[in-house]
Amino acid sequence: MxxxxxxxxxxxxxxxxxxxxxxxxxxxxxxxxxxxxxxxxxxxxxxxxxxxxxxxxxxxxxxxxxxxxxxxxxxxxxxxxxxxxxxxxxxxxxxxxxxxxxxxxxxxxxxxxAAGVAERHYGAAKGEKGLVILTTLGTGIGSALLLDGHLVPNSELGHLEIEGHDAESRAAESVREREGLDTARWAERLQTYYSHLESIFWPDLIVVGGGVSKQADTFLPLLDLRTPIVPAKLRNxxxxxxxxxxxxxxx
Known part of the structure; x- marks a missing residue:
């Protein structure tokens, strides 16, 4: 073989x-x-x-x-x-x-x-120390937590409550499409979500995956976070x- x-x-x-x-x-x-x-x-x-x-x-x-x-x-x-x-x-x-x-x-x-592990070893978070959070923005919001390269499974951070709502019901890519949000309005919702995420976990890096990551240069620059936030490299x-x-x- x-x-x-x-x-x-x-x-x-x-x-x-x-x-x-x-x-x-x-x-x-x-x-x-x-x-x-x-x-x-x-x-x-x-x-x-x-x-x-x-x-x-x-x-x-x-x-x-x-x-x-x-x-x-x-x-x-x-x-x-x-x-x-x-x-x-x-x-x-x-x-x-x-x-x-x-x-x-x-x-x-x-x-x-699985996406988080791939990005940690071969992609945007390769060699990163400390806490890495990957989120996938798609139909919902998926998440992966990796601490010093070790996966903490089934984090389900898309279901955090944000302003009385399930986070993915407000900020997922599917919601942006369904509600016809322009990039600026969607970025406001992402700002609320990621600010809440970093206030709870204080991560060293956030990686944004999902199909929308290929357009990351249109919305990530609109976010104001203390945590570095980068697009995933391996995508689908x-x-x-x-x-x-x-x-x-x-x-």
Whole structure:
């Protein structure tokens, strides 16, 4: 087996399930990514069918670890919440389900946590000491906490209460689109959110991920924070890369 196939990463999203073998030394895909649409009814069995297709496509040895992200809180392989997937996931031992179906070692992880690990080792937070907070601005607000490079899982900082509202219901990218907010008005909401975040955690660095990070130069300069805040570098590759690293190396 080539060293570049250290692990396989699969990122389960609301619209697509994407995967690729990962070279963990370089932090990049070892082959072109495969994407298959997420089933309309994203039940565990239906999603598992697609994950199996993605895994079989790359024909890597079954002893190669497989990391899988979910838009959910995951503790010890058990799914505790569900965002953009069917509610039947809640309470499921997903590690066992995927492991049995795929016949290989499997590690389940929250999608934002996977992105945070990838950015810490290969991206915008590489080598950063102290506390790093990654947030993903998309349908909701995902988050990852990393202390001296170690992941503190399932932080769910998009659900902090801001001015009487769930933070992601006011500041997510989807809210900006739905309410037709211009950049300046959206930045005001982001200012409120990130100011609250830094007043609680006093982080050393904030990394902003999600698809909107590619337009970070239009809104990050409008924020006035004491904490350095930078766009993510790996963007839509981060989930796959981070999941693969966690499966193979544990952090």
């Amino acid at each position: 080539s060293r570049k196939h250290d692990a396989l990463g699969i990122d389960i999203g609301g619209s697509g399930i994407k995967g690729a073998p990962v070279d963990l030394d370089k932090g990049c895909f070892a082959e072109d990514r495969l994407r298959i649409a997420t089933p309309e009814e994203a039940t565990p069995e239906a999603v598992c069918d697609v994950v199996e297709q993605v895994a079989e496509h790359f024909a890597v040895n079954t002893d190669v670890p497989l990391g899988i992200t979910l838009p959910a809180v995951v503790t010890h392989g058990v799914v505790r919440s569900a965002a953009n997937i069917d509610r039947s996931w809640v309470g499921l031992d997903a590690d066992a389900l995927f492991g049995q179906r795929l016949g290989r070692p499997v590690h389940l992880v929250n999608d934002a946590d 590759k981060a989930g796959i890369i981070g999941a693969a690293r966690l499966a193979a190396r544990g952090n």
